[in-house]
Amino acid sequence: MYNIGTFSRITGLTVKALRLYHERGILEPRYVDEKSGYRYYNREDASRARVVVALKAMDCSLSEIRHVMAYCADESDLVGLLAIKQEALQAEIARLSNISFVIDRIINREREVTKMKEEGFDVEVKRVEPQLVISHRWTGAWMEIGDVVLKLRGAAEKEISGRIVNLCYNDEYRELDADIEVCMPISKTVESPWPCRTLEGGEFAVLLHRGPFETLGESYLRVFDWIEASGRKATLPTRQVVHKGPGPLLEGDPNNYLTEIQVPL
Amino acid sequence: MYNIGTFSRITGLTVKALRLYHERGILEPRYVDEKSGYRYYNREDASRARVVVALKAMDCSLSEIRHVMAYCADESDLVGLLAIKQEALQAEIARLSNISFVIDRIINREREVTKMKEEGFDVEVKRVEPQLVISHRWTGAWMEIGDVVLKLRGAAEKEISGRIVNLCYNDEYRELDADIEVCMPISKTVESPWPCRTLEGGEFAVLLHRGPFETLGESYLRVFDWIEASGRKATLPTRQVVHKGPGPLLEGDPNNYLTEIQVPL
DNA sequence: CTTTGACTCTCCCCCAGGGGCGGGCTTCAG
DNA sequence: CTGAAGCCCGCCCCTGGGGGAGAGTCAAAG
Numbered sequence: 399m400y401n402i403g404t405f406s407r408i409t410g411l412t413v414k415a416l417r418l419y420h421e422r423g424i425l426e427p428r429y430v431d432e433k434s435g436y437r438y439y440n441r442e443d444a445s446r447a448r449v450v451v452a453l454k455a456m457d458c459s460l461s462e463i464r465h466v467m468a469y470c471a472d473e474s475d476l477v478g479l480l481a482i483k484q485e486a487l488q489a490e491i492a493r494l495s496n497i498s499f500v501i502d503r504i505i506n507r508e509r510e511v512t513k514m515k516e517e518g519f520d521v522e523v524k525r526v527e528p529q530l531v532i533s534h535r536w537t538g539a540w541m542e543i544g545d546v547v548l549k550l551r552g553a554a555e556k557e558i559s560g561r562i563v564n565l566c567y568n569d570e571y572r573e574l575d576a577d578i579e580v581c582m583p584i585s586k587t588v589e590s591p592w593p594c595r596t597l598e599g600g601e602f603a604v605l606l607h608r609g610p611f612e613t614l615g616e617s618y619l620r621v622f623d624w625i626e627a628s629g630r631k632a633t634l635p636t637r638q639v640v641h642k643g644p645g646p647l648l649e650g651d652p653n654n655y656l657t658e659i660q661v662p663l
Numbered sequence: 664m665y666n667i668g669t670f671s672r673i674t675g676l677t678v679k680a681l682r683l684y685h686e687r688g689i690l691e692p693r694y695v696d697e698k699s700g701y702r703y704y705n706r707e708d709a710s711r712a713r714v715v716v717a718l719k720a721m722d723c724s725l726s727e728i729r730h731v732m733a734y735c736a737d738e739s740d741l742v743g744l745l746a747i748k749q750e751a752l753q754a755e756i757a758r759l760s761n762i763s764f765v766i767d768r769i770i771n772r773e774r775e776v777t778k779m780k781e782e783g784f785d786v787e788v789k790r791v792e793p794q795l796v797i798s799h800r801w802t803g804a805w806m807e808i809g810d811v812v813l814k815l816r817g818a819a820e821k822e823i824s825g826r827i828v829n830l831c832y833n834d835e836y837r838e839l840d841a842d843i844e845v846c847m848p849i850s851k852t853v854e855s856p857w858p859c860r861t862l863e864g865g866e867f868a869v870l871l872h873r874g875p876f877e878t879l880g881e882s883y884l885r886v887f888d889w890i891e892a893s894g895r896k897a898t899l900p901t902r903q904v905v906h907k908g909p910g911p912l913l914e915g916d917p918n919n920y921l922t923e924i925q926v927p928l
Numbered sequence: 929c930t931t932t933g934a935c936t937c938t939c940c941c942c943c944a945g946g947g948g949c950g951g952g953c954t955t956c957a958g
Numbered sequence: 959c960t961g962a963a964g965c966c967c968g969c970c971c972c973t974g975g976g977g978g979a980g981a982g983t984c985a986a987a988g
Contacts, residue, residue, distance in 0.1 A: 401984090403935065413936085414975060422974095434983055435937050452912050456762050460974070472915035474773050480766045487763045491756055497721050498752045501745045508739050647717050650737040666954095668965065678966085679945060687944095699953055700967055725944065 399428065405439040409447040424464045425450055456483060499556065504646070511642045511656060514606065521605045521624040526660065528599040529560065532592045535567075535579035540611070543580055544644065550582040551646065553590035559583050562643075563597065565635040571615070579635070602660040603632070606641075610652035614638070614659070621661050633662045664693065670704040674712040689729045690715055721748060764821065769911070776907045776921060779871070786870045786889040791925065793864040794825065797857045800832075800844035805876070808845055809909065815847040816911060818855035824848050826923075827908075828862065830900040836880070844900070867902070867925040868895070875917035879903070879924070886926050898927045 406413050419425035420437060425447055427437035446467070453463045462479060470476055532554055534546050547562055560583035567577040587594050603625050607617035618636075625632050637660035644650060671678045684690035685702060690712055692702035711732070718728045727744060735741055797819055799811050812827055825848035832842040852859050868890050872882035883901075890897050902925035909915060 401935075412975080414977090417937090418975060431983095436983075437936085449912055454974095456766060457759075470913060472919065473769060473910040473913050474777070474915075476912065477770055477773050480770055484763060484766050484770070487759050487766070491759050491763070494722075494752050494756050494759070498749060498756070501721060501749050501752070504738060505742055505745055505749070508742050512739070645738040647714055647741065648735060648738050650739075654737065666965075677945080679947090682967090683945060696953095701953075702966085 399438045399440065402427075402437045402439070405437075405444070405447075408444050410451060411447060419450065419460075422460055422464060424460060424467060456480075457487070458483070496556075503558070507645075514641055514656060515608075517606070519606050519608065521603055521621055523663070524602050524604045524660075526599045526602050529563075529581075529583050529597045530585070530587070530594065531563070531581035531583050531597050532588060532590055532594050533565075533579050533581040533597075534592050535565075535577070537575050537577050539574045540576060540578070543578065546580045547582075550580060550592060553592060554582045554584050554588055557584040557586055557588050559585040562640045564638040564640065566638070567635040569634060601663045602637070603630070603663055604661075605659045607657045607659055608653075608655070610655060611643075611657065612652075614657060617657075617659055621659055625661065625663070630663050636661050664703045664705065667692075667702045667704070670702075670709070670712075673709050675716060676712060684715065684725075687725055687729060689725060689732060721745075722752070723748070761821075768823070772910075779906055779921060780873075782871070784871050784873065786868055786886055788928070789867055789869045789925075791864045791867050794828075794846075794848050794862045795850070795852070795859065796828070796846035796848050796862050797853060797855055797859050798830075798844050798846040798862075799857050800830075800842070802840050802842050804839045805841060805843070808843065811845045812847075815845060815857060818857060819847045819849050819853055822849040822851055822853050824850040827905045829903040829905065831903070832900040834899060866928045868897070868928055869926075870924045871906075872922045872924055873918075873920070875920060876908075876922065877917075879922060882922075882924055886924055890926065890928070895928050901926050 400408060402413050402416055405411075406416060409416075411419070416425065416437070420427060425443065428440040428443055429438045430436070431438070449467065450463055453466060458466070458479075466476065466479070532550055534550065536542075536546075543564065550562075551558065563581040563583070565579040565581065567579070581597055583597075584594070603621050605617050605621045605624075607614055622632060639658040639660060641656040641658060642650070643655050643657070665673065667678050667681055671681060674681075676684075681690065681702070685692060690708065693705040693708055694703045695701070696703070714732065715728055718731060723731070723744075731741065731744070797815060799815065801807075801811075808829065815827075816823065828846040828848070830844040830846065832844070846862055848862075849859070868886055870882050870886045870889075872879055887897060904923040904925060906921040906923060907915070908920050908922070
């Protein structure tokens, strides 16, 4: 006869768990002292405990375990239960993998942004590769971009493969009736209410802008000045790559937003 | 202003959850009617609720969510938390995959046994392939096999690749000082206190025996009679492949045990 | 025989809600 | 204005134990 502490060490079940299993009728002690209430277990109980441990390791609920202990003599009786468990397991694994994927993306994005902050904020010429995107073009206010981004993000979901790019087709600044196209880079074609297209590549004058979108004008000025000084010619549409803006979770501080201005040459 | 039911439909959070989040200070209603206690929410609350939903979808605890809602303005503040979550996720995925693997093995085993039961119970000649095993050979009682099997099973763990094979080196039946070798088939070499070796293949006279191990004698008799009638010669050691016996979980009914007797020719 | 330290007992709170009960509140139709 | 339907409130129990409090018990040493 073992007291509960010894039995706990034998079986690997905690004292708490053993008391609970007693209460639930899953693993009853061989003998309970009436006066002190002390539980005493048997060698035979230990082998029954092994079954409980195994079932618990398979994420069975206590009521399932009780049922098994009471009615199942042979492992073939478990097949039904285990098959159901198996399905639930697969679903759970898929769910967790999905979460893991999303978290990974957020972390990587932040890591890239941190690196980018340490780099320069000067105008330079860059070659941009073509990129598959889903996009939505409309005429309206810049403020509307937020909602469009949310919808595109929802549609692209797991295929998102880069930063959002905003295209501006106006040759002058317009507050409420700008001709805007929001593009969400994707890794492969996606079924959605928005068209898939390829954003063409080319040579761009680029500048990293730090701060709220409202102050983008100053940086645009620097880019255009630089282009003129270098004797080149700017064309349309200009692009804004949002490296850090309102994220999928939190708004963030606009003073830390990072936007890459790209003016095609 | 939306009442809790409407807000629940907007956010996708249950009414129960919303009440809990109020109590925990995670998502407080804009206004609570003093008289009726009714909660009323705002459009702005809905966007805060989106954050809660996202964090909840990432399996964050309520205290983590509360912390995020209170102190995190930017997603970079989440990186630490998310990195920890990521690790926990990987561990959990590994755990579940492991369980899934074990369950699969049990189910497949039962399926095979079910199929085997429908097949014949006659003596026949079979070619057996060599098999890598860990094994333990000793002289003692048959009853001791149970414990040995448990230990071997624990050592081989995920590499188990077939049924247990018992080898009997005696040319006569011995109760308490039999020369027994228990073999656990494995798919690749395993570090364990028991030696890895290859169980050689060859030609065997085989018979499927159904029932408790105690009645194996009758089936042995049938095999030896058959061998003699066919003009062949039996050698040692005889083998017993336990297709269904006391399982890793439950003992099962001995009357349903299936043991394949293999006598080398 | 007593002390002492280790052990055990029951009881209560905690997680993150789900289910359900009894009783107030709102709102719309009659 | 009133009834009825639907909505909402708080409250309690359930999961599978972990943590801890306060009190009783066991066993070995002095």
